[in-house]
Amino acid sequence: MQRIYRVVQWATGNVGKVSIRQFVENPAFEVVGVLVTNPDKVGKDVGELAGLPPTGVIATNNVEEIIAADADCVHFAAAAEDIDIVCRLLRSGKNVVSPLGPFYPSNQYPHSIEASEAIAAACRDGGTSFHGSGIHPGFAGDLLPLVMARAAGRIDHIHVTEVVDFAANPSSYIPFMGFGREPEDLLANPARSPEAALMFSQSMAMVIEALGKRIERIETSLELATAREDIAYPGGVVAGGTVGGQHYEWRAIVDGKPLMTFHCFWKMGGRIDPAWDCGASGYSVRIEGDPALLMTLSGVDDHGKPQYPGLSLTALLGVNAIPAVCNAAPGIVTHRELGLFAPPGLLR
Numbered sequence: 001m002q003r004i005y006r007v008v009q010w011a012t013g014n015v016g017k018v019s020i021r022q023f024v025e026n027p028a029f030e031v032v033g034v035l036v037t038n039p040d041k042v043g044k045d046v047g048e049l050a051g052l053p054p055t056g057v058i059a060t061n062n063v064e065e066i067i068a069a070d071a072d073c074v075h076f077a078a079a080a081e082d083i084d085i086v087c088r089l090l091r092s093g094k095n096v097v098s099p100l101g102p103f104y105p106s107n108q109y110p111h112s113i114e115a116s117e118a119i120a121a122a123c124r125d126g127g128t129s130f131h132g133s134g135i136h137p138g139f140a141g142d143l144l145p146l147v148m149a150r151a152a153g154r155i156d157h158i159h160v161t162e163v164v165d166f167a168a169n170p171s172s173y174i175p176f177m178g179f180g181r182e183p184e185d186l187l188a189n190p191a192r193s194p195e196a197a198l199m200f201s202q203s204m205a206m207v208i209e210a211l212g213k214r215i216e217r218i219e220t221s222l223e224l225a226t227a228r229e230d231i232a233y234p235g236g237v238v239a240g241g242t243v244g245g246q247h248y249e250w251r252a253i254v255d256g257k258p259l260m261t262f263h264c265f266w267k268m269g270g271r272i273d274p275a276w277d278c279g280a281s282g283y284s285v286r287i288e289g290d291p292a293l294l295m296t297l298s299g300v301d302d303h304g305k306p307q308y309p310g311l312s313l314t315a316l317l318g319v320n321a322i323p324a325v326c327n328a329a330p331g332i333v334t335h336r337e338l339g340l341f342a343p344p345g346l347l348r
């Protein structure tokens with residue numbers, strides 16, 4: 001008989017809501033608790049929070065109740081990292097999967113090493129496992145390149161590109177990421193750098209170390225585009241002349257030259273200058289080498305039109321990893337330890 005995994009969803013934002021839907025609809029899971037911070041959500045049926053019929057599970061903001069819960073795994077998708085809480089959950093006997101990472105200890109990001117050491121100790125104490133999941137950092141920038149490497153003869157340079165059109169996919173991330181700020185101000189104080197470079201360096205380190213090298217340093221560049229006119233979105237307006245697009249490049253230098261480059265094009269639609277020819281929202285991995293290879297990943301609607309899938313994929317990548325993480329030996333399990341696994345409950 002198929003095992004049923006008792007799960008807790010920690011936080012009900014974009015990622016948390018998609019996760020709850022999976023936990024309710026996939027017979028491999030039973031949702032036994034949901035932690036919310038928003039006082040308006042406390043006491044509500046979690047089905048209501050996720051746009052589903054009632055489930056009988058009531059959202060709580062009581063952390064101790066969650067720590068004491070009898071569950072196999074917590075999907076920790078809060079707005080902010082909390083390594084102490086993650087460690088308490090692991091010591092309480094619950095495995096943890098989280099889109100906040102850490103994803104892989106990186107010599108470029110000392111915090112990822114400290115956090116990983118704390119988490120590994122908690123895993124030892126609790127006999128539990130931790131997995132940092134997500135689309136990017138995660139799947140697009142580490143697992144996909146590693147999978148493609150198996151079809152390569154020689155690798156000279158790996159390019160990973162993320163394109164997100166925030167005008168078509170508005171979210172609370174728009175002001176947080178610096179859209180609508182004056183270009184000079186954002187260049188002087190970038191919203192997504194340098195800490196994003198350090199987050200992404202974990203995926204780069206996972207791939208590069210698996211291939212037998214180490215990162216010497218990460219180089220960053222940022223090119224801005226300005227809005228040609230006011231661009232309205234639910235929750236605000238990006239004024240004409242302010243930042244309407246950001247093109248980041250993070251390059252992992254190995255043996256004195258870039259071995260892996262992450263390109264991120266984040267934009268508020270097409271009415272920006274320059275109007276980058278970066279394609280539709282989604283992800284691609286391109287390998288320069290022999291043979292040269294290209295793989296793309298994007299969502300599509302019923303009519304085949306590309307959709308931005310990033311937040312849903314982040315939820316699904318975490319949820320689908322839970323059974324494998326619960327069945328892994330205690331400790332931190334990255335894609336390198338998890339290897340190939342088949343998520344249960346998808347055929348229904």
Ligand SMILES: NC(=O)c1ccc[n+]([C@@H]2O[C@H](COP(=O)([O-])OP(=O)(O)OC[C@H]3O[C@@H](n4cnc5c(N)ncnc54)[C@H](OP(=O)(O)O)[C@@H]3O)[C@@H](O)[C@H]2O)c1
Pocket residue numbers: 011012013014015016035036037038041077078079080081099100133134135136137138172310311314
């Ligand atoms: N690795 C990846 O590829 C990837 C991709 C996307 C997102 N992420 C990360 O995944 C996490 C969830 O993303 P999201 O899009 O769901 O975020 P979100 O929509 O902003 O929701 C996060 C939730 O966290 C809770 N929260 C709010 N303020 C908080 C605080 N100060 N401390 C702790 N929790 C707080 C709230 O939960 P309640 O509403 O339930 O109270 C909020 O809804 C974020 O940390 C994000 O950076 C990673």
